[in-house]
Amino acid sequence: MSELGAKYQHLQSELEEFIVARQKLETQLQENKIVNEEFDQLKEETPVYKLTGNVLLPVEQSEARGNVEKRLEFIETEIKRCEKNIRGKQEELEQVRNELVKLNNAATAAGPDR
Amino acid sequence: MSSQKIDLTKLNPEQLTAVKQQFDQELQHFTQSLQALSMAKGKFVECIDDIKTVSQAENKGQKLLVPASASLYIPGKIVDNKKFMVDIGTGYYVEKSADAAILFYQKKVDKLNKESVQIQDIIKEKTQYSLTIEAQIRQAAIRQHEVMSKQQQQQQKEATTA
Numbered sequence: 451m452s453e454l455g456a457k458y459q460h461l462q463s464e465l466e467e468f469i470v471a472r473q474k475l476e477t478q479l480q481e482n483k484i485v486n487e488e489f490d491q492l493k494e495e496t497p498v499y500k501l502t503g504n505v506l507l508p509v510e511q512s513e514a515r516g517n518v519e520k521r522l523e524f525i526e527t528e529i530k531r532c533e534k535n536i537r538g539k540q541e542e543l544e545q546v547r548n549e550l551v552k553l554n555n556a557a558t559a560a561g562p563d564r
Numbered sequence: 565m566s567s568q569k570i571d572l573t574k575l576n577p578e579q580l581t582a583v584k585q586q587f588d589q590e591l592q593h594f595t596q597s598l599q600a601l602s603m604a605k606g607k608f609v610e611c612i613d614d615i616k617t618v619s620q621a622e623n624k625g626q627k628l629l630v631p632a633s634a635s636l637y638i639p640g641k642i643v644d645n646k647k648f649m650v651d652i653g654t655g656y657y658v659e660k661s662a663d664a665a666i667l668f669y670q671k672k673v674d675k676l677n678k679e680s681v682q683i684q685d686i687i688k689e690k691t692q693y694s695l696t697i698e699a700q701i702r703q704a705a706i707r708q709h710e711v712m713s714k715q716q717q718q719q720q721k722e723a724t725t726a
Contacts, residue, residue, distance in 0.1 A: 482654055484652070484653050485652050485654050492658065497659050498657070499649065500655055501655040506649065506657055518656075
């Protein structure tokens with residue numbers, strides 16, 4: 451019983467970790483989306499710079515666009531993977547919870563007899 | 565969470581306190597978000613003001629000190645006060661004219677304002693709920709008190725008749 455409870459708590463904290471990761475990915479996705487929208491509004495001759503360390507380095511607009519697009523793709527697949535993990539953990543949690551409830555019911559049913 | 569309707573009158577004081585705690589936690593979270601939003605808004609408004617100041621005609625060729633690091637400044641001169649480097653996110657900077665840069669920041673400020681209003685509405689709603697729950701806790705406490713005093717009276721009566 452206590453072993454199962456510990457497992458349940460462990461699963462819960464794992465699920466929480468996944469959810470935090472998912473939130474982080476969402477912020478990244480939103481930021482990159484905004485950057486992408488900005489790039490779409492640029493004129494062709496507008497210079498683009500990338501902050502590297504403390505210095506602004508000029509980059510080709512096409513390169514910057516490609517980079518952000520690739521990043522968006524990457525983040526989206528990461529989000530899908532993360533959501534799959536979350537669903538899996540939720541199912542696992544559900545199972546353990548059912549087992550816990552069963553054990554609990556059995557214990558209370560057996561209780562008064564003693 | 566909020567789709568689940570709970571009849572508050574059926575909860576005992578302990579459960580009510582737990583519900584209230586949860587609401588207060590959510591409320592705190594939203595208040596913090598609101599603070600973060602208004603801080604971000606302040607930064608953008610500052611940017612707009614800076615652009616307006618620098619792009620004024622009399623500031624063309626103005627001398628200034630450029631920070632090379634947090635503790636080192638290099639004397640410089642504004643060569644072109646109509647062009648600005650705008651951070652559009654994820655480390656990318658784009659050259660914009662003064663008007664375009666102001667528009668960019670103004671859009672951000674407008675968006676943040678809209679979101680602030682939304683959060684304020686949520687906070688209002690949650691505060692209302694929190695107050696209702698508090699009233700319920702009080703009523704539940706009164707009910708419990710009445711039940712207890714009745715029991716006491718009953719016991720006293722029994723004691724005197726016996």
